[in-house]
Amino acid sequence: xxxxxxxxxxxxxxxxxxxEEMVINxxxxxxxxxxxxxxxxxxxxxxxxxxxxHIGYLHRCFEKHAEAMTNYQQVIPYCDRMDYIAxxxxxxxxxxxxxxxxxxxxxxxxxxxxxxxxxLQRIASHLIAIGTYGLDVGAFTPFLFCFRDxxxxxxxxxxxxxxxxxxxxxxxxxxxHDLPSGFIDKxxxxxxxxxxxxxxxxxxxxxxxxxxxxTANIGILPxxxxxxxxxxxxxxxxxGVNFDLRRDDPYSIYDRFTWEVQIGxxxxxxxxxxxxxxxxxVWEMEQSLNIIEQALEQIPEGDVMSAIxxxxxxxxxxxxxxxxxxxxEIGFYIISDGSASPYRVKARSPAFVNLSVCPEICKxxxxxxxxxxxxSVDIVLGEVDR
Amino acid sequence: xxxxxxxxNLKQVFSxxxxxxxxxxxxxxxxxxxxxxxxxVKISPTKFKEIALYLRDDxxxxxxxxxxxxxxxxxxxxxxxxxHLFSMEKHHKITIKVEVPVDKPEIPSMVDxxxxxxxxxxxxxxxxxxxxxxxxxxRRILLPDDWDGYPLRKDFKxxxxxxxxxxxx
Numbered sequence: 001x002x003x004x005x006x007x008x009x010x011x012x013x014x015x016x017x018x019x020e021e022m023v024i025n026x027x028x029x030x031x032x033x034x035x036x037x038x039x040x041x042x043x044x045x046x047x048x049x050x051x052x053x054h055i056g057y058l059h060r061c062f063e064k065h066a067e068a069m070t071n072y073q074q075v076i077p078y079c080d081r082m083d084y085i086a087x088x089x090x091x092x093x094x095x096x097x098x099x100x101x102x103x104x105x106x107x108x109x110x111x112x113x114x115x116x117x118x119x120l121q122r123i124a125s126h127l128i129a130i131g132t133y134g135l136d137v138g139a140f141t142p143f144l145f146c147f148r149d150x151x152x153x154x155x156x157x158x159x160x161x162x163x164x165x166x167x168x169x170x171x172x173x174x175x176x177h178d179l180p181s182g183f184i185d186k187x188x189x190x191x192x193x194x195x196x197x198x199x200x201x202x203x204x205x206x207x208x209x210x211x212x213x214x215t216a217n218i219g220i221l222p223x224x225x226x227x228x229x230x231x232x233x234x235x236x237x238x239x240g241v242n243f244d245l246r247r248d249d250p251y252s253i254y255d256r257f258t259w260e261v262q263i264g265x266x267x268x269x270x271x272x273x274x275x276x277x278x279x280x281x282v283w284e285m286e287q288s289l290n291i292i293e294q295a296l297e298q299i300p301e302g303d304v305m306s307a308i309x310x311x312x313x314x315x316x317x318x319x320x321x322x323x324x325x326x327x328x329e330i331g332f333y334i335i336s337d338g339s340a341s342p343y344r345v346k347a348r349s350p351a352f353v354n355l356s357v358c359p360e361i362c363k364x365x366x367x368x369x370x371x372x373x374x375x376s377v378d379i380v381l382g383e384v385d386r
Numbered sequence: 387x388x389x390x391x392x393x394x395n396l397k398q399v400f401s402x403x404x405x406x407x408x409x410x411x412x413x414x415x416x417x418x419x420x421x422x423x424x425x426x427v428k429i430s431p432t433k434f435k436e437i438a439l440y441l442r443d444d445x446x447x448x449x450x451x452x453x454x455x456x457x458x459x460x461x462x463x464x465x466x467x468x469x470h471l472f473s474m475e476k477h478h479k480i481t482i483k484v485e486v487p488v489d490k491p492e493i494p495s496m497v498d499x500x501x502x503x504x505x506x507x508x509x510x511x512x513x514x515x516x517x518x519x520x521x522x523x524x525r526r527i528l529l530p531d532d533w534d535g536y537p538l539r540k541d542f543k544x545x546x547x548x549x550x551x552x553x554x555x
Contacts (some may be wrong), residue, residue, distance in 0.1 A: 012525070013523050013525075014523075055527065055528065056526075056527060056528040056529060056530070059528040059529065061537070063513070063538060064537055064538060067538075100423060101423065225501075227450055227451055227474055228450070228500060228501040228502065229501045229502045230451060230452055230453070230500070230501075230502030241474070243474060248477065249477075317422060317423055318422075318423070318424060319423045319424055320424055320453070320454060320470045320481065322453060322454075329453065331453060331454050331470070333454055333456045333468065333470070335458065344456070344458055344459075344538075346454065346456035346457075348453065348454040348456075352505065353502055353505070353506075356501075356502065356504060356505040357501075360501075385528060386528070
């Protein structure tokens, strides 16, 4: 008979459990892991001692597929499917990298269309993040409100390119369709409609006593740890680091608009807690509205297809281009060997890097707080696993 | 600092003759600044750790943010890792390249220097089979633990079956 007492129990990282510790698997099928993420929790009673995230359940070989394509444009639908909550920003990031590789100049109108689409997508993505975050910590109504408003943005995308989730809209050198007639008015109407609903959301969720109790002073991420782990986007800004790629490493035409970078200030607890990360997203939606309104006023007329190259054969070379997606720094590292298909495409996805800090910030909290912390990171597993 | 100045700075500190790290061959192998889209410095894996610490901690460099770490198969018997660095304080960038032979793909791990290297190195190990010496937890990250081979190497052959499931579609 085997003496089970004498066999040391280990986690998958090789850590030997002490007798009072226990391993609990959270996921891969769990409503608050936002997809198929498995967390191996080492707990002492209710207290988290260690967290080992297991990812890869949704790995679809993006990088292998990209190498197998016969054309650079064919990679874009795969970019869509990486971050399916913010497809526009993914397509845009890939297009930016290819355009730098080809050194092509983009028409003014296309730049404006991309900014409008990218910022609308940012609002849509943040609405999902905020809504599901409320759901995670027990507030159901804001979730419905957020999805109601997101539908209006998806309607705008649908009249533009026919798709509501995976657009394949931003191409290398341009966009697939010009804005339909009436789009500008509809988008303006949306901005007018949406601004008051942010206040509604604040009354309902952000300053709700129970919500603050669940999120303030939980999962505190200090600024130096955030930088060392390569965190970006609302995760980094929530920790009080005033850094946004749209302002600090400008691309496209973001330098033409007036808006402000929002950072966590520790209003309800400590700088870098879950509430700060959440609130940065709420504030960013308002800033995105500012950008959209200015872009809608300034947008010039022009041809959106004129710069799309008929045949893409970049000179041998390599490029790393990054831009600000709703989750943070999305970068594409592309190596060209001079042929029609990329030699190597590496996607630096923000959620993958942001998730890697989780073991660091989960220790010492309760099991129920893990749900709040994971929710505040705003992961999309399609992008984590690629 | 411009990439050229960064390269000259490194060259001065880590050159084989004189400097603080003398002996054991050249540490800074190559650098390219003109005619390329992203300037890069190519360094030898043997002194990589010292150079990385210098890049992170030197007052005038302060490369505290590892943007991206990519494995690359250059074929012709060479694997490589490409490090894209950024300084949050100085707002400058540099690309560091390390190349190793495919039959002994060993690069020192940078987890102690930049914590974000942890998962990136696991990914490069998973897909390219690069061994990062000194990594605290070098396991496969995206693929199943019992997967055979390194799929992003150019000579990778897709297996017929995995656990009784047909692989090619």
